[in-house]
Amino acid sequence: MxxxxxxxxxxxxxxxxxxxxxxxxxxxxxxxxxxxxxxxxxxxxxxxxxxxxxxxxxxxxQLDERTQVTATLLADGPEIKVNSRTGVVGNGEPTDATWLLPDGTRKVGKVVADEGTLKGHTLAIWVDRDGNPVDPPLSSAGVxxxxxxxxxxxxxxxxxxxxxxxxxxxxxxxxxxxxxxxxxxxxxxxxxxxx
Structure with missing residues (x-):
């Protein structure tokens, strides 16, 4: 006061x-x-x-142009590397994978796989209308x-x-x-x- x-x-x-x-x-x-x-x-x-x-x-x-599909790895992802100073695991790297488009077409290409993932592992990815991997669309919460x-x-x-x-x-x-x-x-x- x-x-x-x-x-x-x-x-x-x-x-x-x-x-x-x-x-x-x-x-x-x-x-x-x-x-x-x-x-x-x-x-x-x-x-x-x-x-x-x-x-x-x-x-x-972006939601109209992109679709979420399930990709299956055709090769092992990158090996797990730990930074000796911080103990932080590094980022994923592009790895060969296959996925099925909504129209039934099978595509093969590179997707970012986390370290330590093995062949046959499945992960959700976003693809454009041509079936190419793209970044996830901007979410409502992000907006x-x-x-x-x-x-x-x-x-x-x-x-x-x-x-x-x-x-x-x-x-x-x-x-x-x-x-x-x-x-x-x-x-x-x-x-x-x-x-």
């Missing part, structure tokens, strides 16, 4: 307060920064909404996550930029105030020594 009251007094110094002009400028800057942060929220949400709409169309197009990340990321970036600009402004105002205080101090010292 005390912090809110201090912020309110910084924004709107009461009559008869000892607020300097630089304090009033700082309060005005704080109000402007808060206003810009509030304006940035719907703008960021709009970008997130645009991202959602465009990626939803892309996801629908929502991307939209939220874009919108929230833009708003947080705007907040960080505004906070940095406000901090820089306050730093500059403090330097001006300290310089003025020092001048007043030296003037007071000069008056003491000459009197």
């Amino acid at each position: 005390n912090r809110i009251r201090r912020m309110w007094c910084m924004l709107f110094p009461p009559r008869g307060s000892v607020a300097r002009p630089s304090d009033r400028v700082q309060g005005g800057l704080l109000g402007f920064v808060v206003l810009l942060a509030l304006i940035a929220l719907p703008a960021a949400a709009s970008f997130g909404s645009e991202t959602y709409a465009s990626e939803r169309e892309q996801s629908a197009r 929502v996550i991307d939209a939220v990340v874009v919108g929230l990321g833009l708003w947080l970036g705007a907040l960080a930029s505004l906070a940095a600009l406000y901090g820089l402004s306050v730093f500059s105002l403090n330097r001006l105030r300290y310089a003025r205080w020092q001048q007043e101090w030296f003037a007071a010292q000069d008056r003491k020594t000459h009197s």
Whole structure:
């Protein structure tokens, strides 16, 4: 409660307060920064909404053009390799496999098989209309996550930029105030020594 009251007094110094002009400028800057942060929220949400709409169309197009089929490995996958430093197993590699298309045509080609998989192992893959392996389509959850990340990321970036600009402004105002205080101090010292 005390912090809110201090912020309110910084924004709107009461009559008869000892607020300097630089304090009033700082309060005005704080109000402007808060206003810009509030304006940035719907703008960021709009970008997130645009991202959602465009990626939803892309996801629908990909789901229409791609089909999930089951591939059977014709050879063993890559050997298991463990990184001696991290203990992390490496990624899969292209391996010969066969799969049946929805129209009954059998295709042979390369699919990415995990390390340690053996000949005859089956795995789900996505294929295009020609039966060639492709990346999985963008999922509905992926579309929502991307939209939220874009919108929230833009708003947080705007907040960080505004906070940095406000901090820089306050730093500059403090330097001006300290310089003025020092001048007043030296003037007071000069008056003491000459009197």
